[in-house]
Amino acid sequence: MMPVASLEWFLMIAAFLFACGIYTILTRKNAVSVLMGVELVLNSANINLVAFARFVKPAASLGPQSVPIPMESGAAAVIYGAPWASGHVFAAFVIILAAAEAAVALGIILGIYRSMGGVDVDEVSALKG
């Protein structure tokens, strides 16, 4: 059945989320809120990916480039996903990475917190050139 809202809606929402994320990162002094901003940005990216997977004609088929998987039947059976599936795959990857990234980021933040007593982003400028 036809989706409820057209592609533009989703893209506009994603764009707004992205903007809020950017705003959060730029204006927040606390490292954690920066992290939140990052999460918002990632989410907006995901929306786009999925929205495109859903509405837009996929350019390339997941055809021959994929790796043939040897089946017991001796004949390499080649599994292809649906061409639009790449969008979802990407979204999935983004989610996986977000998780990993959040973990590491918080580790770092805690390290900073412990060493500097605070997590003000501006003070953390040891790498200044």
Add this chain to the structure above:
Amino acid sequence: MNHILSLMTFVPLLGAAIIIALPRQKHELVKSVAACAAGIPLFLSYFIWKGFDRTTAAMQFVERFDWIPMFHIQYSMGIDGISVTMVMLTALISFICIFASWNIEKGVKGYFALFLLLETGMMGVFCAMDFFLFYVFWEVMLLPMYFLIGIWGGPRKEYAAIKFFMYTLVGSVLMLVVMLVFYFNVTDPATHEHTFDLLVLRNQDANSGSLLVNSVRFLCFIGLFVGFAIKVPMFPFHTWLPDAHVEAPTAISVILAGILLKMGTYGMFRIAFPLLPDIANDCAWWIGLFGLINIVYGALCAMAQDDLKKLVAYSSISHMGYCLLGMGAMTTAGFNGAMLQMFNHGTITSMLFLLVGVIYERVHHRWISRFGGLATMVPVYTGFVTFAFFASLGLPGLSGFISEAMCFIGAWQNGTPAYLKLTILATSGILLGAAFHLWALQRMFLGEKNKIYTEQYHHVTEINGREIFCLVPLVIVILWVGVYPGPLLDMMNVSLSDLQAFMAHYKYNH
């Protein structure tokens, strides 16, 4: 005696070499060697006077052997009617100048060595028959002149020396360019190669390539003419002369006026006219016009000068104007007049400068307005100066008049109405010349003694023996040419009439 020209040219060089070897303190020895080195060419010039064949226009005393075969450059020396008087004049004036510079103290060795080098350069220029050799000697002459003015000169000597050097250098650069144009566009009919030999460059059907294009020929002529006009000096290019004369020591300004000014007109006779006769004929009127400007402008400027040497410098500009007028007329009388005027101007102006030197050595200034009433104190000196001034203003019976009159007659014989107008205007030069000479004579010698500058009169002493020794030969020559110019004219007449015929031949067919 077939190497007489080379001898005359290179004996002074040998003398210069000996002088350099002499110890520094022995001034007397240096001077005597210099005197001998300059005396020998004078002695040899007697043989030239004797041996010169006055009936042919061909080159005489010719010496010719290869110098740079690759470029077909030959060391060819020779003289004909045009250059014989100049060679003798150079020998005479140089010999006199050695004695005129007897009381030079600063750097005596350097002075005389450079002086003899200069004489070699001058002699070489007059004897060279090869364009390249002519150019080499032209440059050889230029260098010592720069140092002589630059080191032994007056207060503004550097400025004057550089100005002189720059002017002449520009001229020689132009000449160099034209020389190359001729070298590459003229094929010697005999050897079918390029050549620098003036006699070959002279015959017009040996020309080829760009030399046939009229505009190129015109540019070449302008290049040569300007190069030589700077030396004449002609009106727009003359400003180096007064400075060079004022700053040069006496003997050097005598050489400068006596001989170097003749290089310009000699160059025109020897190179500019024969090599490009048709263009020369076209520009004849212009040469005459510049001659007129020189005469009138020189005389007017002389009238306004307060420095005696500058006055004489401007008067020589006026005299060389007569040469140009005579040459522009393209007639035999005009050519002979111009040539004789060069010789006479040489002797008269040398005498004038020597006399200026005499008073300068005693009083160390040359301001005419500061003098006055010298006649009563130094009558003999006044006699010489009056003689020289009257010779310079062209009094008949002295040489100045003969050449001026012949220049006028030559210009008058030209006959074209345009040239007649020039000549009529040029006669005013006689009056202006008389005016400034007599006025200067009066301000310096006649009237009462100067009231303001009285202390100078203690130093004013009568002219001494050495100076008279320098002046007497000139007086004799001036009187002899004035009264009976026959022998001198016979020497130059054949070649000049041959040149005139050559020019007339190419007057109408390009």
Add this chain to the structure above:
Amino acid sequence: MILTLAAAGSSWADPAFWVFLAFAAMTVGSAVLVAATRNIVYSAYALLLTFFGVAGLYVFLDADFIAAAQVLVYIGGILVLILFGVMLTNRIHDIHLSNETTHPVTGAIIAGAVFLVLAYVALRTDWELDPRPAVPTSQEIGKAFMGKYLLAFEAASVLLLAALIGAAYLARRGEKE
């Protein structure tokens, strides 16, 4: 721009559309809250709402697997981590737990500019729409993971492992290096 958006909407009469609008509003509103609130804890909770909103949108996009993953990973995992981060880095006595902002104006400008650019791109490009029927996506995703993106899949697993070890190492207490 708004007009095209409205026109794109299939029909205002459809109740589902209104639900969609609600979810959209919730997402947008909470996103603004995350950015604007001064208190970090409030922004954390607003983040929670945003994630839920996004999950809803995924549903509207018939991306069931991703919606599920969103709820599990983002809300369950990442948000919890963030809350821990917030709690650990702010001493209780910081009553005001203020989270000052620096240069709010430049930030707003840049954000606005970005939004405009993205919106502009979104609206002006004519996407090649392909009205596909909505199908359950997990099988396709699984085939894609095992097919074309096998290498990426394995790399992701290695990455997670590394992250795990790193986070643990970073957060250890006690001996100072």
Add this chain to the structure above:
Amino acid sequence: MSEDHGHGQGHGHEAPAHGHGHDDHGHGGGEHRTHFSPAGFTPGLAVMLLGIVAGGWCFSAGRSGHLALGPASIDLNGLFDAPWASLVILCLPLVAAFVQIFFGRKLPRNGDWVSTIAVGAGLALSLMMLGRIIGIYDWQFERVHEMEWISLFSRTFPGAQDVVTFRVPMGILIDNVTVIMLVVVTLVSTLVHIYSIGYMADDPRYSRFFAYLSIFTFSMLGLVLCNNVFALYMFWELVGLSSYLLIGFWFEKKSAADAQKKAFLVNRVGDIGMFLGILTFFLMTGELTYKGIFGSVANGAFGAQMGLLTAAGVLLFMGAVGKSAQFPLHIWLPDAMEGPTPVSALIHAATMVAAGVYLVTRMYPVFTPNALIVIAWFGGFTAIFAATIALCANDIKKVLAYSTVSQLGYMIMGLGAGAYTNGFFHLWTHAFFKACLFLGSGSVIHAVVTQDMREMGGLRRKMPITFWTMLLSTLAIAGVPFTSGFTSKDGILGDLLFAAHEHPALWPVVIFAFAGAGLTAFYMFRLIFMTFTGEPRAKEKFEHAHESPWVMAAPLVILGSLAILSDKGGWFQELVGKPESAAAAAIAHAEAMKPGAKPHAEKAPGHEGDAGPSHAKAPDVGSGYVGSLPVAHAGANPYHPPHSEELHHAHSAAMVLSILVAGLGIGLSFFTYQKKLIDPAKIAAAAAPVHRLLLNKYWIDEFFHETLVKPALSISRACSRFDLKVVDGFVNLWGKATEVWSWIAGTFDQKVVDGAVNGTADVVMSAGAALSRFQTGRLKTYLAWAVAGLVILTGGFHLVTHWAQIVEHLTRK
């Protein structure tokens, strides 16, 4: 039988009783004044008589044609057939000058006797020649001796036969005119030499004076003897030189120095005109000798250009205007009085100024009728003009100077009007009485040491000889009958009347002539009355005055007697005849060439009249100058033409008129100055402006000074400044330009090229520094710039691709 008084040294062989008046205590170095006592019959008088006898003897020897030297008798024809005699006359003064200049001081009596003897010998020879030509009594007598001086040839094409293009023959022409001029020059010169012995006795540069006199005599003789125009010009200027030297003899005086310069320059102006005339003749005829020019002009060398021939003639006459001080160029003669009086007497009265007249006489054939009229006009106007100025001049020498200018005007006017013989005769007579007047005035000045007539008066008693001789001369110049002046002036006036008969244009000239004669009589007698008669105005000068010594008085006596006797015998008119006019022949040629030429040729003034010779004097063509062959050939005596009535009538009328006018002049002068009936001051006051005009000499000097001298000086200063500023300026500018250019090149090289190298380093450094500011270490800034970059890129890209629509979009609103 006319006997001519000649004074001077016998021809060489006599005992050298030199220098008349040589008294016993000779003055060695001439330092102290010599005292000559005029007492009674002194040796001086004896020597004078001896001199006169010697002169007479030379003259008669010349007439008889052989010189009786004891047994041997020399045939005097040789005087003319060979050039040696005339060369001796010419070169003796030159040798004397040479000796004088170099050994003057060492000789006894400072060598004054050397030059005097030289000139005296010249005089003796001239007298012999005079006697000889009177013996021959042929008016066409002529001898030419020539040599090649300069000859240039040109070849039509290289190697061709040479064609002579410019040939200056130098030679001697002796004919009656020459001999007469020789006598005039040598006689006056000798007398002036003797006179100067006394006059210049105490001058420190005594010997130099005689040297200059000798130089002058040499050049004047050369001028008279030469046979070609080129040599004429040369001696012309040499005469100018010697006048320059003599005028400025006392050069300590600034006025003398100015006068000498002025004289030379004004002469030179005239000489330029003459030189152009010579060139024109040379151009058209290719000849320089007189005979050559006359021949080719007669043969139509000028073709149809009669205007050019007239112009050439007038140009030639310019030389005469300059030298003989005619109207515009007369300004130098009054100033020339700065020179010693003997100089004025010799040069500015008798000889040099006569050179102009000699030139017109010699070149008479080439003057076309128009040229002659111009000449007549010049002469006439000068005569009256100078006479008016002389009226109120108070300096005795100035009066005489202006009277000379006026008398020269007479001669020129006479020649111009066709009175060829009488014009030249006036020169002859004028030379003597004007020299006598000048020498007289010299002795007056010598006596009263002032030149201002107002301080003289009553000198008659003190200086009888001077008075009587000057009176005789004044009678002659005034034109009183039985004096030489009368004959010559009356002759001119007669011919003038006759010429005016045919040429109405000449009438004003006639009026000028007669008025001039009257004025001359008036001011000359004014001079006599003011100086000699009446009461002495300056007492102490009068006491001091005394008669001048014999050495000065003797020449006065001789000249005074000549003033009376020199015209007697009519031998002059016999010897000097008007030559055939080459110009008339040229006109005939021109007429013939013109299509449909009228047969009747235009007549030269007084040409057809019997004054001139009736038949042509055949000018031989071209070949005349071969070697030294005599070319003379006897012809009928020209002067006694068949008596035409009009000529006779004109002469008698002229005689009456001239006597009347002279009498009137003398009478008026007598009543104003002697009898003091008319007070000159009152008249002067009445005609104040005219008086002032005459006193200031018509302001001509000032006029020339303002219009010529001052502008010339200012132009020359302007030229010199122009030369320094502009031409030099340009060169220095060029020098400066190269200097600046080299500085620019230097700095450019240093700054830019080096700069480029250092520059890159600096740029990188500064860029680095600038960029480092970006790495604030803060994440936010990195993100912000990244996003900003995104926005700018997409915005820029969009702008570029949709530029047209945007513009259109914007403009549409």
